[in-house]
Amino acid sequence: xxxxxxTLSRFALAPATAVAALIGFAAAPAQAAIxxxxxxxxxxxxxxxxxxxxxxxxxxxxxxxIWANSSSNWGVSADHPNxxxxxxxxxxxxxVDKSITSLSSLTSDYNVTVPSSGAYNTSYDIxxxxxxxxxxxxxxxxxxxxxxxxxxxxxTLGGHxxxxxxxxxxxxxxxxxxxxxxxxxxxxxILPILKWIKDTKGWWGDETIGDVQFGYExxxxxxxxxxxxxxxxxxxx
Numbered sequence: 001x002x003x004x005x006x007t008l009s010r011f012a013l014a015p016a017t018a019v020a021a022l023i024g025f026a027a028a029p030a031q032a033a034i035x036x037x038x039x040x041x042x043x044x045x046x047x048x049x050x051x052x053x054x055x056x057x058x059x060x061x062x063x064x065x066i067w068a069n070s071s072s073n074w075g076v077s078a079d080h081p082n083x084x085x086x087x088x089x090x091x092x093x094x095x096v097d098k099s100i101t102s103l104s105s106l107t108s109d110y111n112v113t114v115p116s117s118g119a120y121n122t123s124y125d126i127x128x129x130x131x132x133x134x135x136x137x138x139x140x141x142x143x144x145x146x147x148x149x150x151x152x153x154x155x156t157l158g159g160h161x162x163x164x165x166x167x168x169x170x171x172x173x174x175x176x177x178x179x180x181x182x183x184x185x186x187x188x189x190i191l192p193i194l195k196w197i198k199d200t201k202g203w204w205g206d207e208t209i210g211d212v213q214f215g216y217e218x219x220x221x222x223x224x225x226x227x228x229x230x231x232x233x234x235x236x237x
Contacts, residue, residue, distance in 0.1 A: 033067035033068055033069050033074075034068065034069050034070075035052070035067065035068045036065060036066065036067040036068070037054055037065065037066055038054070038063065038064065038065040038066075039054060040054065040056045041053070041054065041055065041056075042054040042066060044068055046068070046070055046071045047070075048070075048071055049094065049095075050071035050092050050093060050094050051092070051093045052066060052068045052071070052074055052091075052092050052093075053066075053090065053091055053092075053093060053215075054066040054076075054088070054090055055088055055089050055090055055091060055215075056087065056088040057086075057087075057088060057089065058085055058086045058087040058088060059085060060080075060081060060083055060085060060087065061080055061087040061088060062078070062079045062080040062081055062087070062221075062222075063078070063079050064076060064077070064078040064079070064080070064087075064088055064090065064218075065077050065078075066090050071092050071094075071232060071233070072229065072230075072231050072232045072233055073229065073230065073231075074092060074228075074229050075226060075227055075228035075229060076090040076215075076216060076218075076226070076227045077224060077225070077226050077227075078090075078216075078218050078221040078224070078225055078227070079221060079222065079223065079224040079225075080218055080219070080220050080221045080222070081220060081222055082119075082220045082222040083220065084144070084219065085219065086217055086218070086219055087218050087219060087220070088216075088217075088218050089125065089213075089215055089216070089217045089218070090215050090216055090218075090227070091125065091213040091214055091215025091216075092213070092214055092215060092229065092232055093211050093212065093213045093214075094211075094212050094234040094236075095210055095211055095212075096209045096210065096211075096212055096234070096236045097129065097208065097209070097210060098208065098209060098236060099206050099207065099208045099209070100191075100194050100195065100198055100206050100207055100208075100209065101206050103191055103194075103209070103236060103237070104191075104237050105191060105235065105236065105237045106189075106190040106191040106194070106209070106212075106234075106235070106236045107187060107188065107189050107190060107191075107234075107235050108124065108187065108188050108190060108212065108214065108232070108233065108234045108235070109186070109187045109231060109232065109233050110122075110139065110185060110186065110187075110188075110214060110229070110231065110232050111184070111185040111229070111230040111231035111232070112140075112184050112185070112227070112228065112229055112230060113184065113226075113227075113228040113230060114140060114142070114184060114216070114227055114228075115142075115221070115225040115226065115227070116142070117142070117143075117225065118142060118143055118218070118219075118220055118221040118222070118225045119142065119143030119144045119145050119218075119219035119220040119221075120141065120142055120143065120145065120216055120217060120218045120219060120220075120221065120227075121138045121140070121141035121142075121145050121216070121217045122138070122139050122140045122141070122184075122215075122216055122217075122227075123136050123137060123138045123139065123141075123214070123215070123216075123217055124136065124137040124139075124188070124190070124212065124213065124214050125211070125213040125214075125215070125217075126190065126194075126209065126211065126212050126213070127209075127210050127211045127213075128204070128207040128208060128209060128210060129207075129208045129209070129210035130207075130208075131171075131172060131210075132172050132173065132204075132207075133172060133173050133174075133175070133204050133207060134172050134173070134174045134175070135175045135176075135177070135193070135194070135197070136174065136175070136176045136177065137162075137177045137179075137188060137190070137193070138176065138177065138178040138179060139179050139182070139183050139184075139186070139188070140179070140182040140183055140184060141178070141182070143219065143220065144219065144220075145217075145219055147165040147167070147174075147176035147178060148165065148167035148168075148169060148174050148176065149165040149166045149167020149168070149174060149176065150165060150166060150167065151163060151164070151165055152164040152165065152166050154180065155196065157177075157189075157192045157193045157196055158188050158189035158190060158191075158192050158193050159186075159187065159188065159189050160179055160180075160183075160186075160188065161179070161180040161181070162177035162178060162179055162180065162193075163177070163178045163180060164176070164177055164178075165177075165178070166203070173203070173204075175197060175203065177193065185230075185231070190212070194207075194209065212234050212236075214229075214232055214234075215229075
């Protein structure tokens with residue numbers, strides 16, 4: 001999970017021309033995708049306003065390629081060595097730009113196909129607009145991975161039961177919610193989780209929610225593993 005090495009490069013888009021393309025391997029589905037990239041910071045904005053981001057940000061990374069047909073149909077092929085430390089977080093992002101108290105609803109649906117080997121988590125990564133606070137919602141995870149911080153117990157919110165962790169990576173506070181049962185498809189009601197952190201625990205104030213990201217935080221995928229998003233969307237009002 002998060003360490004002190006997670007800085008703004010973790011989520012801030014960098015121009016593809018700013019770094020050399022990584023040597024990758026075919027990442028597109030059987031029918032060629034409308035966009036693909038093996039650039040470290042390769043990114044693409046969809047017609048419905050989502051940003052797809054290859055985001056190879058950790059040290060010791062191998063090769064990784066991302067492909068997309070839409071915000072709800074995209075995937076990643078990654079070959080990262082079997083070593084510790086997060087290598088990448090390929091994701092799709094929707095910007096909400098609303099304060100918690102001004103939101104009447106914030107929900108998301110997901111459907112993924114993930115490998116049975118490797119070390120990774122499938123997660124939402126939600127940020128305030130100042131990037132002071134990071135909220136992670138792990139919907140499934142595999143291998144030698146774990147969240148930053150200390151356990152705060154278990155809570156049922158947004159239609160699911162979660163084990164909650166609270167920590168600090170030196171740049172921002174991190175709140176991680178790990179589903180007590182893995183899921184590869186479903187929906188999450190995010191707003192009750194935000195309100196629980198704000199109103200019940202008092203861990204933050206009326207923050208303005210910026211990025212709602214969803215993707216795969218990959219620690220290792222030696223030999224090459226595929227991660228596929230079959231469905232994804234964020235709804236905010």
